Amino acid sequence: MIVSWVRTHGRSRAIAEELSIKAIFLSEATARRSFPTKYLFAAIETVREIRRERPSSVILMLPPFPLLVLVRVCFPRLPVIADLHTGAFLNPKWRPFLKPTFALLREGSCIVTNSALQQQCNRAGVEAIVLHDPLPERMPEPGGRPFAHKPAVVLCPLGYANDEPIDELLFAAGHLVADEIEFRFTGKAPLSIRQAAPTNVLFTGYLTDEDYEAELANCDVVIALTTREHTMQRAGYEAMTAAKPQVTSDFEVLRDFHADAAIYVDPSDPQAISEAVTRALRDADALAGFARTRFEEVRADQSVAIDELRRVVKSAEARAPFGGRRTPSLRGKR
Incomplete structure (x- = not known):
C-alpha cells in the first residue's frame, strides 16, 4: 500500500x-x-x-x-x-x-x-x-492540435507552492501578450494571483486526471519551474512522456535527467523564461524528438530501479513483520 x-x-x-x-x-x-x-x-x-x-x-x-x-x-x-x-x-x-x-x-x-x-x-x-517517477511502458499516441495553430498554448501545471516562481511566470506571460501565446495555469490559484495576471493567462482551476491529460495533449509547451535545487517536478516527467517541448529550471539534477529534451532557464528571470518559451515553440519538432529518445533511454534503466525498490520493500517486511497480514506482498507486474 x-x-x-x-x-x-x-x-x-x-x-x-x-x-x-x-x-x-x-x-x-x-x-x-x-x-x-x-x-x-x-x-x-x-x-x-x-x-x-x-x-x-x-x-x-x-x-x-x-x-x-x-x-x-x-x-x-x-x-x-x-x-x-x-x-x-x-x-x-x-x-x-x-x-x-x-x-x-x-x-x-x-x-x-x-x-x-x-x-x-x-x-x-x-x-x-x-527512483525517478516510473514512466509508462510506451508513450501515448500523438494527439491534440498541431503546433501551427494560434494562439500557441503554454501549460503551467502548478500547486502554488513556495518553490514555484509564480510572479516570474506572470511577468513572462505578460511579455508575450502581443505574440498570441496563451498561458494556462492549473490548480486553485489564490485570488491575488488571478488579479495580477495579464490577459493571456487563463486559470483552469482543479483538473481531474482526464481533464489534465486533455490539457497536456492540447498544449504546445509545458513549463515546469522550481526555485528549489534537487527537485524533480512531476510535470517534467509528464512532458517527456507526452513528447512535449518543456521549459524547466537550470539545475544539475534536471539537466542530468532531461538532457536535450528541455530548455533550461534561471527561474528568477522572467525575460529568460519568455525567451525560452519562444524558442521552445520555434524548435518544437526537435525537442519532441529529443523527448522521445530520452523517454526510451529512461525506460531502459527503469526496471533496475523498480527491482531495487522491490528488494527494499521485501527487506523491510522481513525485518519487521506485521502480525495478521492479509494483503499479499509484492506481486510481479503482469
Whole structure:
C-alpha cells in the first residue's frame, strides 16, 4: 500500500502500479477541508484503510510529517518505506522535521529522486534508493492540435507552492501578450494571483486526471519551474512522456535527467523564461524528438530501479513483520 495525503498524485499512482499495490489518497471531502481539520480527517481515513487492508508494508509520501508520526504510533510493527520528496529536505515548512523524520525511519527505508538526497539520507543512517517517477511502458499516441495553430498554448501545471516562481511566470506571460501565446495555469490559484495576471493567462482551476491529460495533449509547451535545487517536478516527467517541448529550471539534477529534451532557464528571470518559451515553440519538432529518445533511454534503466525498490520493500517486511497480514506482498507486474 502507498499512502499520499493529497487528492491524487501521479508518482504515487505509478509506483503502486509497478508494485501491484493499492494507492490510497484523500477523499474529495477531506481534500477540500482546511488545516488542521484536514489532517484530522486524513488521519481517520488512513487508520481505517490500514486496518481494513492490513498491508505487509506501507509506502508513505512525505511530507507531511504528521503522516509518518500517525503510522509509527498507530501501527508500530508495520514496515514503513518513505517516499521522501524534496520538500522534506528543503521546504522551510517541513525542513525542521527532517531530523525527526530520519529518527522515525531508522528502522525503515526511503525513496528519493536523486543521488544528492540519497547521500543525505545515508549520512543520517537511513537506507535510501533513487527512483525517478516510473514512466509508462510506451508513450501515448500523438494527439491534440498541431503546433501551427494560434494562439500557441503554454501549460503551467502548478500547486502554488513556495518553490514555484509564480510572479516570474506572470511577468513572462505578460511579455508575450502581443505574440498570441496563451498561458494556462492549473490548480486553485489564490485570488491575488488571478488579479495580477495579464490577459493571456487563463486559470483552469482543479483538473481531474482526464481533464489534465486533455490539457497536456492540447498544449504546445509545458513549463515546469522550481526555485528549489534537487527537485524533480512531476510535470517534467509528464512532458517527456507526452513528447512535449518543456521549459524547466537550470539545475544539475534536471539537466542530468532531461538532457536535450528541455530548455533550461534561471527561474528568477522572467525575460529568460519568455525567451525560452519562444524558442521552445520555434524548435518544437526537435525537442519532441529529443523527448522521445530520452523517454526510451529512461525506460531502459527503469526496471533496475523498480527491482531495487522491490528488494527494499521485501527487506523491510522481513525485518519487521506485521502480525495478521492479509494483503499479499509484492506481486510481479503482469
